[in-house]
Amino acid sequence: xxxxxxxxxxxxxxxLAEGVAELAAQMAPDVAVIAAxxxxxxxxxxxxxxxxxxxxxxxxxxxxxxxxxLGSARMxxxxxxxxxxxxxxxxxxxxxxxxxVAAAVSxxxxxxxxxxxxxxxxxxxGAPNPPxxxxxxxxxxxxxxxxxxxxxxxxxARPSALLARTVAGLDADVVVRFGGEEADATSVLALxxxxxxxxxxxxVVASGKDADEALRRVEELAExxxxx
Amino acid sequence: xxxxxxxxxxxxxxxxxxxxxxRVELSTLDREIGDGDHGENMNRGFGALVAALxxxxxxxxxxxxxxxxxxxxxxxxxxxxxxxxxxxLRAATAVKDASELDAGLVAxxxxxxxxxxxxxxxxxxxxxxxxxALLPAVQAAEEAAERGEDVPVLLRVAADAAAEGADSTVLxxxxxxxxxxxxxxxxxHMDPGARSTAxxxxxxxxxxxxxx
Numbered sequence: 001x002x003x004x005x006x007x008x009x010x011x012x013x014x015x016l017a018e019g020v021a022e023l024a025a026q027m028a029p030d031v032a033v034i035a036a037x038x039x040x041x042x043x044x045x046x047x048x049x050x051x052x053x054x055x056x057x058x059x060x061x062x063x064x065x066x067x068x069x070l071g072s073a074r075m076x077x078x079x080x081x082x083x084x085x086x087x088x089x090x091x092x093x094x095x096x097x098x099x100x101v102a103a104a105v106s107x108x109x110x111x112x113x114x115x116x117x118x119x120x121x122x123x124x125x126g127a128p129n130p131p132x133x134x135x136x137x138x139x140x141x142x143x144x145x146x147x148x149x150x151x152x153x154x155x156x157a158r159p160s161a162l163l164a165r166t167v168a169g170l171d172a173d174v175v176v177r178f179g180g181e182e183a184d185a186t187s188v189l190a191l192x193x194x195x196x197x198x199x200x201x202x203x204v205v206a207s208g209k210d211a212d213e214a215l216r217r218v219e220e221l222a223e224x225x226x227x228x
Numbered sequence: 229x230x231x232x233x234x235x236x237x238x239x240x241x242x243x244x245x246x247x248x249x250x251r252v253e254l255s256t257l258d259r260e261i262g263d264g265d266h267g268e269n270m271n272r273g274f275g276a277l278v279a280a281l282x283x284x285x286x287x288x289x290x291x292x293x294x295x296x297x298x299x300x301x302x303x304x305x306x307x308x309x310x311x312x313x314x315x316x317l318r319a320a321t322a323v324k325d326a327s328e329l330d331a332g333l334v335a336x337x338x339x340x341x342x343x344x345x346x347x348x349x350x351x352x353x354x355x356x357x358x359x360x361a362l363l364p365a366v367q368a369a370e371e372a373a374e375r376g377e378d379v380p381v382l383l384r385v386a387a388d389a390a391a392e393g394a395d396s397t398v399l400x401x402x403x404x405x406x407x408x409x410x411x412x413x414x415x416x417h418m419d420p421g422a423r424s425t426a427x428x429x430x431x432x433x434x435x436x437x438x439x440x
Binding site: 039043044045046047048049071072075076078079 | 305311
């Protein structure tokens with residue numbers, strides 16, 4: 001099994017951290033998503049030992065991304081990152097839920113620490129959009145596929161995560177087009193932002209060595225109604 | 229007069245006693261603008277510190293300061309844990325393995341503590357935080373060290389400046405931490421972190437001058 005970047009969720013509330021971890025882990029079954037919530041005595045707060053322990057638990061060697069909720073949670077996370085082996089633990093300023101989902105899916109796809117951190121940070125409101133992509137119209141060997149979303153919710157969170165995961169490990173550049181917009185197929189949040197609901201037609205365009213395999217997998221996923 | 233490892237440990241035991249006496253006051257201040265547990269947290273942290281010193285008192289001032297830091301980081305909840313923990317950790321680093329702290333080293337340790345708190349909390353003077361007490365204290369301490377004052381005098385002027393700084397937080401709008409969510413309602417209450425910083429420096433000064 002390949003080592004994947006781990007994820008630590010620091011919250012003042014144990015239950016909040018656990019809930020977000022549950023949500024993110026559903027999108028990324030092979031990623032260590034560790035909840036580090038509460039003060040350790042059953043109350044609200046953050047605890048250095050809990051967060052430091054979670055960082056160790058989450059690290060399989062590929063590094064750890066830490067997300068936090070409020071104020072002192074950030075300070076505790078920063079201290080843990082400073083005390084960890086240099087560059088092994090990265091604290092990201094992002095909305096906890098969106099950031100956790102984006103990071104988990106990115107890590108599931110096997111991305112490195114910097115990419116996972118960027119995926120989480122990209123979930124922040126006002127964060128710069130992903131760098132402009134070269135228009136695929138200029139890519140001569142692009143393959144394309146029309147897909148009808150037969151599932152009720154369309155490209156909502158879980159289907160988007162499944163789609164991102166299914167293409168993440170391939171040597172292919174895959175985008176999804178819907179309603180005049182286009183999203184990087186490896187970005188859960190970009191896919192969700194397309195707002196493609198059940199019954200919608202989306203266009204999937206892929207280029208690169210594994211382009212046809214990517215389209216085949218997306219087609220198969222759609223035929224299953226995005227039933228993981 | 230210089231301060232040995234034993235001296236620093238005595239100061240910390242006195243601080244623990246002081247925080248027990250001011251536990252309710254600090255939590256009351258915190259209840260007005262925060263989550264109401266600053267007194268409990270500080271008392272718990274310094275209580276654990278006294279127990280740790282009983283078990284194994286380090287033999288250098290820097291070693292004691294480092295023990296203070298690690299104990300507070302793990303035992304003091306809220307923002308105070310990482311902030312005071314960072315302050316004492318930086319102070320420990322600043323004095324290195326000196327066997328005694330003279331006025332110059334105490335001033336240096338205080339400056340390092342302030343820099344650590346600012347880096348950790350990203351607060352400036354006037355944000356209604358412990359920086360409002362610590363920053364003037366450091367400036368006063370550095371001036372005293374330059375004048376060639378000894379440790380007791382240096383700590384006394386630092387404590388005076390910290391008390392004045394803590395008082396100044398009453399009329400200020402909070403811009404950091406939980407209190408910042410209160411906006412205008414944060415005005416009229418002293419910042420509990422500034423108060424605990426001022427109390428700690430007063431205790432250090434009292435012990436150093438033999439008054440406590």
